[in-house]
Amino acid sequence: RQRDADARRLEPAVTRDGHAVEVAANLGDAGEALQAVELGAEGVGLLRTELVFMSHAQAPGQATQETEYRRVLDALDGRPLVVRTLDVGGDKPLAYLPMPAEENPFLGVRGIRLSLQRPDIFEVQLRALLASAQDRPLRIMFPMVGGMEEWRMARAMVDRLLLEMPVADLQVGIMVEVPSAALIAPVLAREVDFFSIGTNDLTQYTLAIDRGHPTLSGQADGLHPAVLRLIDMTVRAAHAEGKWVGVCGELAADQLAVPLLLGLGVDELSVSARSIALVKARVRELAFAECQALAQQALALPGAHEVRAFVTEHC
Ligand code: PEP
Ligand code: MG
Numbered sequence: 001r002q003r004d005a006d007a008r009r010l011e012p013a014v015t016r017d018g019h020a021v022e023v024a025a026n027l028g029d030a031g032e033a034l035q036a037v038e039l040g041a042e043g044v045g046l047l048r049t050e051l052v053f054m055s056h057a058q059a060p061g062q063a064t065q066e067t068e069y070r071r072v073l074d075a076l077d078g079r080p081l082v083v084r085t086l087d088v089g090g091d092k093p094l095a096y097l098p099m100p101a102e103e104n105p106f107l108g109v110r111g112i113r114l115s116l117q118r119p120d121i122f123e124v125q126l127r128a129l130l131a132s133a134q135d136r137p138l139r140i141m142f143p144m145v146g147g148m149e150e151w152r153m154a155r156a157m158v159d160r161l162l163l164e165m166p167v168a169d170l171q172v173g174i175m176v177e178v179p180s181a182a183l184i185a186p187v188l189a190r191e192v193d194f195f196s197i198g199t200n201d202l203t204q205y206t207l208a209i210d211r212g213h214p215t216l217s218g219q220a221d222g223l224h225p226a227v228l229r230l231i232d233m234t235v236r237a238a239h240a241e242g243k244w245v246g247v248c249g250e251l252a253a254d255q256l257a258v259p260l261l262l263g264l265g266v267d268e269l270s271v272s273a274r275s276i277a278l279v280k281a282r283v284r285e286l287a288f289a290e291c292q293a294l295a296q297q298a299l300a301l302p303g304a305h306e307v308r309a310f311v312t313e314h315c
Helices: 002-007 030-038 050-054 062-076 111-117 119-133 148-164 179-183 199-207 225-240 257-264 273-285 288-299 304-314
Strands: 020-027 044-048 081-084 138-142 170-176 194-197 244-247 268-272
Touching: 002 273, 020 030, 020 273, 030 044, 030 062, 030 273, 044 062, 044 268, 050 062, 062 081, 062 119, 111 119, 111 138, 111 148, 119 138, 119 148, 138 148, 138 194, 148 170, 170 179, 179 199, 179 225, 194 225, 199 225, 225 244, 225 257, 225 288, 225 304, 257 273, 257 288, 257 304, 268 273, 288 304
Parallel strands: 020 044, 020 268, 044 081, 081 138, 138 170, 170 194, 194 244, 244 268
Antiparallel strands: none
16 A cells, blocks of 8 residues: 555545645654655645754754755745744743743643744744745744734734735744634634644643643544534634635544545645655545545544544445
């Protein structure tokens, strides 16, 4: 199966009934971009920029960051790049960013909350991103956005910088990984250019299970109907406003999840580069109309076990 999938890795992912879904790569390192393209990536759906920050003893300046972002855009050769702004916080400390200890770091100053508290660091990152784009397709997204105010403050910073450094092909969106964002998706969708659903955190926060918990993390299954319902709400809200939705959490590479995500209307799946060929192969086995019916039925099931059994039985 892997060999057949590998042979077709550079072809698009289209269902038997002609529905195309974009398959992109999650990258943790700018150096991986070229390899991702060779493995079939149609773009980068999530560039985790933490590494750029964690690999330095001091906050990396604009020039250092620009070099990294340029490398990815060069490797992508016109394919879209979705970059996530710095997503560190209590659980991922940076030596040059002293932060008070928190009892619940996952509920603390993480992601966009930190960037808004440190506009100096945030602005340098945004400047580096805008400067690296030139006329290439750049999408910027903010992690851990929980509501409208955070989105508007972050977006305002981008807009202010755009006055000095315009970018021809830019979209600005958010990660949907906090349940409150999914629940107000109809409001957010009017203003964002796109959503990218981070199922790792969305599952953790919806089910109240620490994603790294030594005994409970196995139960943090993104196929729980509660998570699927949030994904459904997010996609419906986005499409009603003509915006696109990706999924960039681990769930996107799960062979049982792919038919459901497709059926819910997700437009892009972003997975680790080594999973791309198999995700594309999975899409080609499916019929979109059947996935839509399957997804609607899955939403009504009581738990993740039932969803997994149901999908296994039906496709
Ligand atoms: C997620 O939360 O699903 C995600 C993609 O981001 P990370 O795993 O980096 O938190
Ligand atoms: Mg996350």
